Amino acid sequence: MAHRTLIRGGRVLTVDPHLGDLPRGDILIEDGAIAAVEADLGDLDAEVIDAAGMIVVPGFVDTHRHTWEAAIRGSAPNATLDDYFVEILDTFAPLYTAADVYASNLAGSLECLNAGITTLVDWSHINNTPEHPDAAIQGLTDSGIRAQYAYGSANTSLAAYWFESTIAIPDADVRRIRDTYFASDSGLLTMGLATRGPGFCVDDVVRAEWGLARELAIPITVHVAMGRLAGRFGMVKQLDGLGLLGPDTTYVHCCYFSEQEWGLVRDSGGTVSVAPQIELQMGHGWPPVMKAIEYGLKPSLSIDVVTTAPGDMFTNMRAAFAAERARVNADCWQANVEVPATMLTARQMLEMATINGAGVAGVADRTGSLTPGKRADIVLIDAGINIAPVLDPVAAVTLAADVSNVDTVLVDGIVRKRGGRLLADVDAARNLVEQARDRLLAAQATAAASAPRAA
Numbered sequence: 001m002a003h004r005t006l007i008r009g010g011r012v013l014t015v016d017p018h019l020g021d022l023p024r025g026d027i028l029i030e031d032g033a034i035a036a037v038e039a040d041l042g043d044l045d046a047e048v049i050d051a052a053g054m055i056v057v058p059g060f061v062d063t064h065r066h067t068w069e070a071a072i073r074g075s076a077p078n079a080t081l082d083d084y085f086v087e088i089l090d091t092f093a094p095l096y097t098a099a100d101v102y103a104s105n106l107a108g109s110l111e112c113l114n115a116g117i118t119t120l121v122d123w124s125h126i127n128n129t130p131e132h133p134d135a136a137i138q139g140l141t142d143s144g145i146r147a148q149y150a151y152g153s154a155n156t157s158l159a160a161y162w163f164e165s166t167i168a169i170p171d172a173d174v175r176r177i178r179d180t181y182f183a184s185d186s187g188l189l190t191m192g193l194a195t196r197g198p199g200f201c202v203d204d205v206v207r208a209e210w211g212l213a214r215e216l217a218i219p220i221t222v223h224v225a226m227g228r229l230a231g232r233f234g235m236v237k238q239l240d241g242l243g244l245l246g247p248d249t250t251y252v253h254c255c256y257f258s259e260q261e262w263g264l265v266r267d268s269g270g271t272v273s274v275a276p277q278i279e280l281q282m283g284h285g286w287p288p289v290m291k292a293i294e295y296g297l298k299p300s301l302s303i304d305v306v307t308t309a310p311g312d313m314f315t316n317m318r319a320a321f322a323a324e325r326a327r328v329n330a331d332c333w334q335a336n337v338e339v340p341a342t343m344l345t346a347r348q349m350l351e352m353a354t355i356n357g358a359g360v361a362g363v364a365d366r367t368g369s370l371t372p373g374k375r376a377d378i379v380l381i382d383a384g385i386n387i388a389p390v391l392d393p394v395a396a397v398t399l400a401a402d403v404s405n406v407d408t409v410l411v412d413g414i415v416r417k418r419g420g421r422l423l424a425d426v427d428a429a430r431n432l433v434e435q436a437r438d439r440l441l442a443a444q445a446t447a448a449a450s451a452p453r454a455a
């Protein structure tokens, strides 16, 4: 007989346009799939999770995170994007061992689950040796999260890898990883290619990497149009010139797109990931969520890095919401005109964090909404004292809740957090990631001591 779980009596925000919101709803899960969503399913022979007083939402989807940076969390609190290239990519990344990547990916994925993020795009540009990708994938696997593992470059030197780089992602190893772990695209883990793109790489490398992804039928993810550097590259225009735009590509940040580039992304069927807190804090530019919507795109949200900002979706929903409204209000004040009637809404933020993210991560067929037939990636938000009383459950989730309210988390029908506690060996994961931190700090001190002093 099928294993059945019944989530009973919550306020259900399905984020499915046909099902809408249920003031009281039951969700039946059978063998990891959502079997039914109804106002009242009655008494069923199933394991019951009581959701009374809770708000039930689809698991959040983080469409771009460098999970390997969990071991150096908070190491660059005041960094701009330019500083980050030096302090993180040029200083710490070359020192990472495979064990450091494993520890970071395990701890980082558990951090996601704890915060109600059930799907993660792991943008893994830390493949210093062929052992590194295996370690990254093992960390994701051991946490139980749903993830797209996006294979990225090594990070052995800033000059070699990030300025007109002539070094492509190692073709043979990408094929090995595809064959070894991703024979099917229907598993909990899927694969992508995390590319650097024009400006960061010479055209031959760009062509090779795009070609490899397409030959292997895996999606592409690339940072574009951020900060004073890449903001001037015109990367999408360059990709168009190379004939490489396509619906398999996710563009991350997009802060300084020209109107032409927005049109090119839309017309080619590309997707968008915006990392609001990081973009605001580190100088990438304004988080362009409304701009993407105006172009008919469905923007998603991402955490990016925990070296400089927190790793949860609540922070990012609020950062984008506040920033967009601040920008519009400021522009209207400058022009001395009324603010437009249609501004970004709280419900749009919830959609970005769930269904839009699933679309961007290429898994909208299996997650992103509480729709019968999809896999059961579900979060129960406890209406604690920072949320109660609930008048508008969408506002409660997007504008009041935080990680402390994430009571229960299911991924693929498996309970990963219950009663506010992760069902994982959190102490062991914390020990590992603290050991990785210690090893990295020691290695960095050694490297600094042996480096030639600046004049």
Ligand SMILES: [Zn+2]
Residues within 6 Å of the ligand: 064, 066, 123, 223, 252, 304, 305
């Ligand atoms: Zn990034």
